[in-house]
Amino acid sequence: MLLAPQGGRTARLRSSLRNSTALRNTEAPQKLPTPANEPSVADILRAEAACADIGQAGLIPTGAAAPKRQRRRARADLAVVPPEPSDRGIVTPRIAEFLDRVQPATPCLVVDLEVVEGNYRALAAALDPASLFYAVKANPAPEILRLLARNNGHFDVASRGEIDQCLEVGIRADRLSFGNPIKKQSDIAYAFGRGVRLFAFDSEGELEKLAVAAPGATVFCRLLVDGAGAEWPLSRKFGCSFAMAKALLLRARALGLDAAGVSFHIGSQQCDLSQWDKVLSQIAGLYGELAAAGLKPTLLNLGGGFPARYQKEVPSIGEYGRAVIAAVHRHFPEMPRLIAEPGRGLVGEAGVIESEVVLVSVKDAADPQRWVYLDIGKFSGLAETMEEAIKYRLKTPHDGGPTGPVILAGPSCDSADILYEKANYELPLALKPGDKIRILACGAYTTTYSSVGFNGFAPLKAYCI
Amino acid sequence: MLLAPQGGRTARLRSSLRNSTALRNTEAPQKLPTPANEPSVADILRAEAACADIGQAGLIPTGAAAPKRQRRRARADLAVVPPEPSDRGIVTPRIAEFLDRVQPATPCLVVDLEVVEGNYRALAAALDPASLFYAVKANPAPEILRLLARNNGHFDVASRGEIDQCLEVGIRADRLSFGNPIKKQSDIAYAFGRGVRLFAFDSEGELEKLAVAAPGATVFCRLLVDGAGAEWPLSRKFGCSFAMAKALLLRARALGLDAAGVSFHIGSQQCDLSQWDKVLSQIAGLYGELAAAGLKPTLLNLGGGFPARYQKEVPSIGEYGRAVIAAVHRHFPEMPRLIAEPGRGLVGEAGVIESEVVLVSVKDAADPQRWVYLDIGKFSGLAETMEEAIKYRLKTPHDGGPTGPVILAGPSCDSADILYEKANYELPLALKPGDKIRILACGAYTTTYSSVGFNGFAPLKAYCI
Numbered sequence: 051m052l053l054a055p056q057g058g059r060t061a062r063l064r065s066s067l068r069n070s071t072a073l074r075n076t077e078a079p080q081k082l083p084t085p086a087n088e089p090s091v092a093d094i095l096r097a098e099a100a101c102a103d104i105g106q107a108g109l110i111p112t113g114a115a116a117p118k119r120q121r122r123r124a125r126a127d128l129a130v131v132p133p134e135p136s137d138r139g140i141v142t143p144r145i146a147e148f149l150d151r152v153q154p155a156t157p158c159l160v161v162d163l164e165v166v167e168g169n170y171r172a173l174a175a176a177l178d179p180a181s182l183f184y185a186v187k188a189n190p191a192p193e194i195l196r197l198l199a200r201n202n203g204h205f206d207v208a209s210r211g212e213i214d215q216c217l218e219v220g221i222r223a224d225r226l227s228f229g230n231p232i233k234k235q236s237d238i239a240y241a242f243g244r245g246v247r248l249f250a251f252d253s254e255g256e257l258e259k260l261a262v263a264a265p266g267a268t269v270f271c272r273l274l275v276d277g278a279g280a281e282w283p284l285s286r287k288f289g290c291s292f293a294m295a296k297a298l299l300l301r302a303r304a305l306g307l308d309a310a311g312v313s314f315h316i317g318s319q320q321c322d323l324s325q326w327d328k329v330l331s332q333i334a335g336l337y338g339e340l341a342a343a344g345l346k347p348t349l350l351n352l353g354g355g356f357p358a359r360y361q362k363e364v365p366s367i368g369e370y371g372r373a374v375i376a377a378v379h380r381h382f383p384e385m386p387r388l389i390a391e392p393g394r395g396l397v398g399e400a401g402v403i404e405s406e407v408v409l410v411s412v413k414d415a416a417d418p419q420r421w422v423y424l425d426i427g428k429f430s431g432l433a434e435t436m437e438e439a440i441k442y443r444l445k446t447p448h449d450g451g452p453t454g455p456v457i458l459a460g461p462s463c464d465s466a467d468i469l470y471e472k473a474n475y476e477l478p479l480a481l482k483p484g485d486k487i488r489i490l491a492c493g494a495y496t497t498t499y500s501s502v503g504f505n506g507f508a509p510l511k512a513y514c515i
Numbered sequence: 516m517l518l519a520p521q522g523g524r525t526a527r528l529r530s531s532l533r534n535s536t537a538l539r540n541t542e543a544p545q546k547l548p549t550p551a552n553e554p555s556v557a558d559i560l561r562a563e564a565a566c567a568d569i570g571q572a573g574l575i576p577t578g579a580a581a582p583k584r585q586r587r588r589a590r591a592d593l594a595v596v597p598p599e600p601s602d603r604g605i606v607t608p609r610i611a612e613f614l615d616r617v618q619p620a621t622p623c624l625v626v627d628l629e630v631v632e633g634n635y636r637a638l639a640a641a642l643d644p645a646s647l648f649y650a651v652k653a654n655p656a657p658e659i660l661r662l663l664a665r666n667n668g669h670f671d672v673a674s675r676g677e678i679d680q681c682l683e684v685g686i687r688a689d690r691l692s693f694g695n696p697i698k699k700q701s702d703i704a705y706a707f708g709r710g711v712r713l714f715a716f717d718s719e720g721e722l723e724k725l726a727v728a729a730p731g732a733t734v735f736c737r738l739l740v741d742g743a744g745a746e747w748p749l750s751r752k753f754g755c756s757f758a759m760a761k762a763l764l765l766r767a768r769a770l771g772l773d774a775a776g777v778s779f780h781i782g783s784q785q786c787d788l789s790q791w792d793k794v795l796s797q798i799a800g801l802y803g804e805l806a807a808a809g810l811k812p813t814l815l816n817l818g819g820g821f822p823a824r825y826q827k828e829v830p831s832i833g834e835y836g837r838a839v840i841a842a843v844h845r846h847f848p849e850m851p852r853l854i855a856e857p858g859r860g861l862v863g864e865a866g867v868i869e870s871e872v873v874l875v876s877v878k879d880a881a882d883p884q885r886w887v888y889l890d891i892g893k894f895s896g897l898a899e900t901m902e903e904a905i906k907y908r909l910k911t912p913h914d915g916g917p918t919g920p921v922i923l924a925g926p927s928c929d930s931a932d933i934l935y936e937k938a939n940y941e942l943p944l945a946l947k948p949g950d951k952i953r954i955l956a957c958g959a960y961t962t963t964y965s966s967v968g969f970n971g972f973a974p975l976k977a978y979c980i
Contacts, residue, residue, distance in 0.1 A: 187928055187970045208928040211971025230928050232874045232888045253876030255948060274878055285930040291879035409697045411718030413739055414756035423697045429964065436931065463652055463673040463695050465750040466901065483700065483720060499894065502974045504963045505652045506676025
């Protein structure tokens with residue numbers, strides 16, 4: 051079910067959305083066409099241009115299926131439905147077929163690798179000429195790493211553990227960037243010994259470790275930017291001021307390191323494209339100052355921030371990527387080597403969590419507030435519901451029927467294990483224990499956040515299909 | 516180091532605390548006397564009465580050590596030191612010896628089982644005649660389960676997984692209480708099949724499941740109380756109103772269940788003893804109403820809430836437990852069968868996390884705010900720093916030297932992985948990468964909250980000694 055917790059939507063709109071969703075729910079799973087195995091970038095760009103309104107989940111409609119999709123859409127009440135909810139972050143036919151056939155124990159995550167591949171190709175095309183370094187932390191499933199490696203991907207790793215995960219599936223060390231600015235010296239030495247040559251830093255202390263443990267390596271300085279407009283906002287934890295970055299890059303060169311440039315993070319799930327322009331303009335100024343000081347930066351790391359579709363509609367991957375690259379062109383007439391680090395934007399929409407309703411209850415006969423308890427919670431995979439930051443969309447078997455407000459909570463005995471209390475979620479009144487609830491766009495930041503066994507609940511199981 | 520982030524303390528006090536801690540730091544680990552293997556309840560009560568000011572960490576000073584301790588204390592500036600920081604939640608000599616000898620890779624948790632046993636015996640004595648049902652979720656290490664089982668313990672379990680953990684170490688099913696009011700019917704059936712006969716509920720839906728899957732079982736209704744005064748406050752997630760509890764208990768009887776009474780949770784880390792009086796008085800009223808309706812409750816489950824010592828001093832286990840039992844006596848002239856569910860209060864103070872400083876940095880040359888990054892964070896065991904709720908005490912190799920304010924953060928690339936930003940922590944100015952920091956009173960709610968591998972960091976390793 052598509053929920054509309056943001057207050058501004060009307061009951062009429064909600065009812066329309068419900069109808070259009072109900073259509074999807076009650077139709078038998080149909081095999082949507084997926085891109086051929088190796089489409090060229092030009093193919094993708096053509097397809098994107100043709101289908102910009104459909105979104106870029108990698109399920110690009112071509113040939114015979116397109117008319118069918120249009121027919122389906124025509125049945126919804128177009129007069130009151132605003133821009134068609136796109137097909138991004140849905141239960142794909144492959145996921146639906148898997149869940150229906152295998153009936154896995156819940157909770158579990160199912161990732162559609164075709165969506166990951168489609169997203170990767172679309173983003174690579176839109177961000178051309180940037181090299182994509184997949185942020186492994188988003189989802190380190192070996193199937194995803196192998197898929198992206200086959201597609202010429204690079205990888206942003208946060209720890210020795212993630213380096214090992216990459217190397218174990220056969221990824222070459224020269225395709226890795228050790229992007230965590232906070233590393234033990236022993237881990238830097240380990241990475242360098244395995245062949246990693248690209249490292250982040252944001253402090254003098256880290257530079258000193260790098261100079262000792264990774265002599266001559268290519269390094270980039272993480273900048274502190276404010277991340278305004280992002281749904282999962284950044285703290286000041288990473289990065290340093292522009293003035294300090296300049297001093298540190300000059301110091302890096304003095305220490306014998308290849309002081310290549312800077313990185314920044316625009317804020318996870320950043321939908322405000324103007325933020326990019328603002329930061330890139332500041333960085334262009336910094337690069338000018340560095341050049342004047344005799345250090346010409348050769349690298350610009352754009353970080354991540356490419357959004358996945360949760361509650362709010364987000365720009366298509368194509369639109370988004372092209373806007374970012376256009377901003378780079380505006381501020382850097384002479385383009386440095388570009389790196390981008392998508393994580394959520396590649397895998398977020400590719401995964402669906404299948405969960406089960408454990409209990410529906412009220413606290414008093416006179417208090418109509420329903421509590422719905424699922425078999426997954428904050429400590430078993432849905433950590434990004436912290437402070438109700440990421441608002442997942444949900445699908446239930448009763449979508450289309452009358453709904454009412456709910457507080458949604460996890461299964462553990464921890465009273466902080468509440469998913470949504472203030473976000474005004476509504477769920478069908480017919481919901482009952484045993485019903486399956488599908489949580490959409492859960493491919494990123496779920497499995498690895500899962501606790502090892504809080505309250506005796508097993509970690510989130512995942513299937514990559 | 517003992518930190519005093521609460522604003523009210525003076526620099527003079529801080530300096531005195533530092534001095535007294537420094538004394539402890541620089542002394543060679545000394546073997547404090549521990550209770551003999553099987554002291555009687557009377558022994559414990561006598562020891563508690565004699566040493567009430569020292570705290571009840573199970574390291575009861577008797578014989579030759581007491582004068583030495585007094586001498587040590589006399590060296591501190593008693594004129595400005597308020598009640599001596601007790602020995603609760605310290606690095607015990609056994610933990611210090613283990614860390615010094617084994618030098619385990621960090622981060623890791625070391626639990627001193629003698630402290631757990633001491634706490635258990637002290638609390639069992641103080642809460643007599645209540646049966647203690649250890650809240651397994653606090654720390655399900657098999658060594659702890661076995662130890663408590665040997666001491667005639669009972670166990671409060673939250674899931675099928677925790678039932679299995681208990682059965683695997685040889686605990687009999689009739690010693691378990693399935694205390695999570697939110698259970699899948701299949702898990703209730705599993706528990707009943709294995710021999711569990713005591714179950715919590717707080718809703719009609721759960722009663723219906725219990726009637727089907729655990730016919731004739733003993734059930735108790737979880738009440739919703741406000742948990743005011745607790746450091747880890749409760750939400751409204753668990754429990755129902757008193758009026759609903761009455762109706763549900765009568766319904767339970769009608770469904771053929773043994774409707775035995777109620778449970779409540781006073782709030783984790785609850786230091787306000789008056790809260791107990793308030794709730795017990797209300798429950799006595801409810802039991803009167805039930806008796807008038809022909810249902811005489813036979814059970815009262817006091818839940819948990821027994822505090823561990825973090826930043827704030829807390830009442831001794833003896834004081835605390837006796838006050839609770841006195842309140843029960845005041846309101847229940849005819850005492851029902853009593854159950855208590857300590858978790859944090861038994862194991863919290865028994866564990867120390869050994870961690871390492873990864874980086875000390877600033878964000879700008881003109882900004883003196885130090886950031887200290889540890890190799891453990893919110894997603895690798897310290898989840899209870901969420902919203903800076905639990906404020907752990909820290910010890911560093913530089914305790915006693917000059918300190919300055921810090922923001923303390925974890926090692927992951929998640930910008931939300933900040934431990935303390937608002938809590939005004941101070942750490943030595945001499946602190947540098949590679950230094951070990953010991954995080955005190957980490958025995959509860961750490962290992963199992965740890966993520967399976969967020970950012971490629973392994974789950975928190977634990978040693979029970």
